[in-house]
């Protein structure tokens with residue numbers, strides 16, 4: 001089974017990139033799209049993010065074999081209810097949300113009897129909106145599919161092939177496992193970046209111009225992450241609450257241990273810890289998940 005018509009709801013970074021990638025790598029596949037924001041719909045049409053931008057969500061999904069929800073995770077349930085009456089009976093409904101357990105529950109509740117196969121392409125940038133998307137976003141990035149236990153294997157396989165055609169490497173796991181792994185690899189780093197940039201901004205004895213001037217000392221890399229979309233990240237933390245709080249507890253304990261090493265002058269502990277973390281960075285580069293260049297090669301990925 002393969003998809004001949006794909007509908008994308010939400011035409012920002014993920015929706016736009018998915019539309020552009022389908023148009024580039026699956027040229028025989030029809031693409032429709034809709035976004036709640038009329039200005040986004042107009043810009044999406046100008047950029048050709050999908051072949052046909054529709055005036056309503058219902059119109060966008062009516063002929064689709066695959067519907068991909070690319071809206072903030074807190075909006076998934078509402079959007080699913082909106083499109084429910086118009087879906088083809090055998091359509092596959094998926095999403096790109098950054099947390100999976102609550103999204104899977106919201107979609108299953110809103111779409112009883114439908115083939116819901118949630119997914120998360122672990123690919124993104126700090127940019128958002130209809131100008132942010134680009135076709136190569138998913139190249140060599142992982143896409144995690146989290147099918148329910150009773151999912152039709154043929155539909156899961158079709159979704160796997162879809163993402164592989166768009167350039168992604170696919171892994172299948174439970175939504176619970178996804179949420180725990182992503183809490184540590186993505187959600188916690190964002191929380192730390194949001195905190196550290198906020199703390200620097202609050203410091204009264206360091207001026208904002210000094211923060212900007214001397215940002216190359218590590219702070220700059222946090223500001224990139226902390227520039228990520230506020231709506232998206234508010235929803236991620238609220239929807240993956242348990243796993244994030246659990247990882248935050250672990251992180252706080254480890255931070256306290258490093259704090260103690262600094263206080264008592266335990267240089268060996270600091271050195272050993274930093275040596276271990278440097279190895280992780282090397283492994284990430286070797287896996288092709290980042291770039292060793294000083295700007296991480298990101299200047300090559302402008303939209």
Ligand code: NAP
Nearest residue numbers: 010012013014036037070071072073097098124125128129
């Ligand atoms: P985005 O660029 O802000 O795009 C989301 C789009 O959805 C916006 O155009 C937004 O319009 C629209 N929207 C919001 N509520 C809607 C609704 N109820 N119905 C229809 N459209 C609605 O955000 P994004 O980065 O693409 O994120 C979309 C999804 O991808 C999220 O679930 C996120 O967790 C996931 N994701 C993001 C990344 C990343 O790095 N950004 C990576 C992987 C997965 P307005 O702007 O007018 O609200």
